[in-house]
Amino acid sequence: MKTAAIFELQDVSFAHNVNMPTVLENFNLKIEEGSRTAILGANGAGKTTMFYTLTGVNKPQQGQVLYKGEPVEYTKEGLKYLRADAAVVLQNPDEQVFCSLVEEDVAFGPLNLDLPRDDVERRVRKALRDVRMTEYARRPIQQLSGGQRKRVAIAGALAMEPKVMIMDEPTAGLDPQASMEVMELAEKLHLQGVTVMISTHDVDLVYKWADISSVLCNKKVEFSGNIDEFYSDLERVHRCGQLSPALYNMNMDVSWMNGLDPAPFPHNRCEFIAKFGKNRASGRLICVPACEEDACQKYDDVTKDLPGVSVGVYGSDSRFALRGKDVEFKFDAMDECYTCAASGQDSILIYDSIYEETIKGQAEKLKGFGMDVDMEVVR
């Protein structure tokens, strides 16, 4: 199925002012609606400038920006329409936080959309919970650490309930668990039909996640498509300031040394283990879709029958509900539990039901690596 482009940059050239060199030049890029797109490129390649161009902050000197097939109008109404749909999380949270208290800042965007007060409150509460900052709602932003400010900025964008979520280095400065949570949020937005774009230097993190990767280099789009193709040309990878992800490299090495075809390319640990683990008997994977209200009950039910089996949780609602329980994999649990399965161990994965498609999709992908996961969904 050919998907429509939600954003399109056509022959765009942009310079910050006439006397300065161009940052984007004859720049062409389509962002497919509903896609998970990674934007890669060296520092200074133009990633942030491109994001500002998409949201109408930068008006190109040449070429045009299309949103849903229509040229962006650089009028007050046109930009208001665009920015109600497309939210941006900036790299440096200090450029994005306006208000002194956390909850005021998160409410800033939705209030500008002229929403009813209780709707704004609901959005703010939910957004703060999603980034684990509920208990900081009444704190002055001044007193937060860099990583905490970043989470407030993300909450501000979530509260807009956008159609396109643009995140510029969302995990830079976050601790590993918080980074995993951000990627979970990105996945949730994707499942809700939001188009998600993430620029990052963490090639390992997006290698797991993206459908499409675009690499910017020298003011242009150097590559756009399935990233494995890009990594096969080492000279080009270096020229673009990139390095290939650990999993890509190890797959190439081990495939070569053991005389195997590098394809299919494992994009996460469970696929890697399925490919090279020499284990054909899958462990059992008990999948438990849950919500905040019933997660504890389901946890008790399923662990009673299966004592001693490792439990993983995926999604902020289930994690919040199970915070007092004995959970082995609190983060990155989908990969952890499938890795268990691929290495012949049983495990239980409790997840927010919205992630069902992602969880099942992973089992499908593992078939391509010769692993038919013995999974059972408990409702």
Place this chain on the structure above:
Amino acid sequence: MSESLLQADKVCFQYSKKAGDVLKSIDINMDAGKKTALMGCNGAGKSTLFSVLNALYKPREGTVRFKGEPLKYKHKEILRMRTDVAILFQNPNDMMFRPYVYQDVAFGPENLKLPKEEVEQRVNEALFQVGMEAYAKSPIMKLSYGQRKRITLAGVLALRPKAIILDEPTAGLDPQMAYEVMEITEQLHSSGVTVIMSSHDTDLTYAWADELRVLNDGKCMYAGDPESFYSNYQDVQTAGLLLPTVYRMNQTLAHLGICDVEPYPKTQSQLSLKMVDRKDRDFGVLHVVRTDRDTDLNAVLEENDLNGIPRGIYGISARFAQRHSELSVDFPYNAPESCTMKCLSGSDAVLICDPLMYEKAVSSANFINGYGYGKMRIDVI
């Protein structure tokens, strides 16, 4: 037992009464001459600890010791300490004082009252090390975040400190620059500088650190070697961390009986190697060229018949030699790992390195040979 460089004894610190203590009677010690990684979740107190150790903040309670001596917060004493211990903050915008790149990097050495030529030489070398020579005359305002980050690093390098504290030096840098920074820290360490670094990148620090310190909620919850910490998964989760990819995969592969748990691989190539079916595989030869700054690399490669073999560059003297020899290289970043991987795939590789960095450069090859995973010939030139 190694000598203590910086130490906190029961230190408490708070920004305001209302928010309470950020450091909660913390005991922590940083050894001289080591590469120490400081990890912990956002808000654990890492940056605050660095500021307290650098006497930027005075603790509410407890003692900070520099080389065993309690700090008395006298002006001269603090100046002396800061000449020895330089700190690089996370946000470069907090560290820029002057409008132009050259001036900004020269700020520190000028304050040390060094002769003009010495300042000039240090600034140029530091800018070369961070790959920003071409920007010496640029206004700082026009630089990107990553470029600013490198300029502030140059400013710290120009001080030629005996110890260096880096707060998230690679955050916001692209992967190549991140490896450049890691190479600089190896270079400093190999010339005797103590390096202390905070980072959220578990993979990067796992491959790098001798010593690990983990902060959690204003206290030090772990001090020791990295493996012992990661072997306790509960603690890892409590600390807001995850297992390094290489460590985790090694565990799973050992469970499957593909390899033994030990020796612990630190890098991708080391892990890949543990997965080889045949142990009699012929690897390529790793030609290691040890070079000083003035060597004509073209002549050396010619003499030893090494032209046409993929080559990498590692360490500052190698980079100077590369520049004046006008030599192109295939692996400008992360060269020891890239060259080792090349050899694993059966081709030869040339690794041009600073003699001070030799041990580090061949560590993966030694791992292979030392544990009988095959034979990788190292040819030293």
